[in-house]
Amino acid sequence: MKTPNPARRxxxxxxxxxxxxxxxxxxxxxxxxxxxxxxARAGVGKQTIYRWWPSKGAVFxxxxxxxxxxxxxxxxxxxxxxxxxxxxxxxxxxxDEYNDPRLDTMSRAMTIEALNDPGIxxxxxxxxxxxHLEATRDRLRxxxxxxxxxxxxxxxxxxxxxxxxxxxRWMLRTAPLTHEYADTVAEFALRALRAT
Amino acid sequence: MKTPNPARRxxxxxxxxxxxxxxxxxxxxxxxxxxxxxxARAGVGKQTIYRWWPSKGAVFxxxxxxxxxxxxxxxxxxxxxxxxxxxxxxxxxxxDEYNDPRLDTMSRAMTIEALNDPGIxxxxxxxxxxxHLEATRDRLRxxxxxxxxxxxxxxxxxxxxxxxxxxxRWMLRTAPLTHEYADTVAEFALRALRAT
DNA sequence: GGAGCAAGACGAGACGTTGCGACTCGCGAG
DNA sequence: CTCGCGAGTCGCAACGTCTCGTCTTGCTCC
Numbered sequence: 001m002k003t004p005n006p007a008r009r010x011x012x013x014x015x016x017x018x019x020x021x022x023x024x025x026x027x028x029x030x031x032x033x034x035x036x037x038x039x040a041r042a043g044v045g046k047q048t049i050y051r052w053w054p055s056k057g058a059v060f061x062x063x064x065x066x067x068x069x070x071x072x073x074x075x076x077x078x079x080x081x082x083x084x085x086x087x088x089x090x091x092x093x094x095x096d097e098y099n100d101p102r103l104d105t106m107s108r109a110m111t112i113e114a115l116n117d118p119g120i121x122x123x124x125x126x127x128x129x130x131x132h133l134e135a136t137r138d139r140l141r142x143x144x145x146x147x148x149x150x151x152x153x154x155x156x157x158x159x160x161x162x163x164x165x166x167x168x169r170w171m172l173r174t175a176p177l178t179h180e181y182a183d184t185v186a187e188f189a190l191r192a193l194r195a196t
Numbered sequence: 197m198k199t200p201n202p203a204r205r206x207x208x209x210x211x212x213x214x215x216x217x218x219x220x221x222x223x224x225x226x227x228x229x230x231x232x233x234x235x236a237r238a239g240v241g242k243q244t245i246y247r248w249w250p251s252k253g254a255v256f257x258x259x260x261x262x263x264x265x266x267x268x269x270x271x272x273x274x275x276x277x278x279x280x281x282x283x284x285x286x287x288x289x290x291x292d293e294y295n296d297p298r299l300d301t302m303s304r305a306m307t308i309e310a311l312n313d314p315g316i317x318x319x320x321x322x323x324x325x326x327x328h329l330e331a332t333r334d335r336l337r338x339x340x341x342x343x344x345x346x347x348x349x350x351x352x353x354x355x356x357x358x359x360x361x362x363x364x365r366w367m368l369r370t371a372p373l374t375h376e377y378a379d380t381v382a383e384f385a386l387r388a389l390r391a392t
Numbered sequence: 393g394g395a396g397c398a399a400g401a402c403g404a405g406a407c408g409t410t411g412c413g414a415c416t417c418g419c420g421a422g
Numbered sequence: 423c424t425c426g427c428g429a430g431t432c433g434c435a436a437c438g439t440c441t442c443g444t445c446t447t448g449c450t451c452c
Contacts, residue, residue: 008422008426031312034411045428050413108311111367115304115311116227118369125368133370156371157361157380161388164360165353167367171307172321173314174329175352184353192357192388204401204447230436241403246438 004051016042017049021063026102030109033060057113057120064106065127075131077139083148084190086139091166091182098170098177111171133159140193150195161189200247212238213245217259222298226305229256253309253316260302261323271327273335279344280386282335287362287378294366294373307367329355336389346391357385 020041024033035056039046053059078086097103110128114121136159143149149158165185169175216237220229231252235242249255274282293299306324310317332355339345345354361381365371 004426008424010427013427035413036411039428043428045430046413047415047429048427051426056412112308112311115308115367121369125370129368129370154380157377157384160361160364160370161357161381161384164362164364165356166360167364168356168360171311171363171367172325173317174321174325174356181353184350185357188353188357188388192384200401201399204399206402206446209402231438232436235403239403241401241405242438243404243440244402247401252437 009052010048013042013044013048014052015066017044017059018063018066020044021059022067025060025063025109026105029105030060030112033109035059055117055120057117058123060109060113061120061123061127064110068128075135077135079139079142081146083139083143083146084186087162087186087189088183090136091162091186092179094163094166095177095179095182098166107170133163136162143193147195149193153193158189158193161192162186205248206244209238209240209244210248211262213240213255214259214262216240217255218263221256221259221302221305225301226256226308229305231255251313251316253313254319256305256309257316257319260306264324271331273331275335275338277342279335279339279342280382283358283382283385284379286332287358287382288375290359290362291373291375291378294362303366329359332358339389343391345389349389354385354389357388358382 017038021033021038024037024041033056035046035049038044038056038059039049049059053062077090080086098107110124114124137155140149140153140155140158144151144153144155162185165188166177166182169177169181175181213234217229217234220233220237229252231242231245234240234252234255235245245255249258273286276282294303306320310320333351336345336349336351336354340347340349340351358381361384362373362378365373365377371377
């Protein structure tokens with residue numbers, strides 16, 4: 001069967017598979033994640049995995065989304081009116097996340113998967129990164145209206161100006177990610193974006 | 197033997213292995229790179245590879261270094277006195293590199309390997325990225341002396357401000373990398389860095 | 393100083409192991 | 423009675439170890 005009937009799908013098995021996949025990555029790293037291990041841990045036949053997911057990476061992405069992604073509510077950045085303060089809060093939070101070994105492991109695994117498979121790449125960027133980037137763009141647009149950001153500033157690039165440096169340092173491990181660093185990046189971005 | 201005698205190592209085999217590894221990645225992508233394929237292509241026994249390299253990734257990194265890395269001469273950025281123009285030239289060149297399918301493939305492969313193996317990560321960042329980042333820092337320091345960049349600007353972060361956004365967009369494929377984009381990033385960075 | 397020999401790196405490939413992904417079984421729920 | 427399920431088997435590909443016989447290298451002994 002190319003198309004099994006989703007109505008008959010076992011929700012229990014689905015969740016067991018996703019949480020098994022997630023736990024295995026956290027415990028042993030993504031390199032050691034195998035379909036057979038997921039099936040064994042979840043108490044599930046391998047075929048049940050192959051029936052519903054096209055690849056190991058897809059299972060993993062869904063697992064991450066199931067844990068982190070209650071993306072129903074449109075997320076938004078804080079908007080106190082002080083753009084600098086708001087950005088510092090957000091960048092510091094991101095730095096903290098990347099410093100959490102669990103999230104670090106997950107993020108590197110996702111990045112690898114995104115690099116390997118363009119399909120998963122779009123999946124990740126759209127469903128995980130996308131909303132966050134969009135929320136940031138919204139906050140910048142608000143600042144633009146308030147006259148804190150130049151009228152003609154390209155907000156897509158502005159977002160990358162905020163997250164790019166942090167991403168860069170995280171990926172390459174060229175230096176530790178500290179709150180001070182987050183503040184410096186925020187400061188630079190503010191200078192680059194401010195009107196006039 | 198834990199430590200084979202390097203003096204007796206076959207230089208011919210070494211080069212055959214490296215160029216075989218490089219060619220295979222270019223032709224079929226990193227995912228399909230196998231030790232057996234390298235050995236077959238190079239006309240070499242598998243053991244000869246396992247004797248001298250700890251992993252497939254290490255072979256690959258060496259292969260890249262052998263091709264790109266005549267890093268003897270200390271490389272430097274153009275310094276015409278016009279920081280903005282120089283940065284635009286450099287960022288446009290980088291954008292062009294990432295748009296070359298061959299280099300794109302190689303870079304993604306390296307990134308994957310760096311994410312998987314911290315040892316290879318430092319290898320790559322130090323031997324490949326390092327000199328480039330350092331050259332950029334040098335150029336910015338020169339601009340700092342010329343009063344085009346604020347005295348107290350953190351140049352390590354400044355470098356990331358330049359490359360981070362491009363890296364971010366390249367990795368996530370959120371939008372195409374164009375010359376116009378390179379110019380915008382350079383413009384933002386200039387605004388962020390300039391004195392007063 | 394040249395002949396002979398042992399060490400060891402080499403090419404080739406067999407071997408057991410692991411994981412993939414397709415497949416086959418009853419079983420049991422809808 | 424249909425069809426998704428857990429369980430497990432199968433062939434395949436690649437890994438990393440190993441064992442061959444070959445060839446190169448450097449040392450020894452006459």
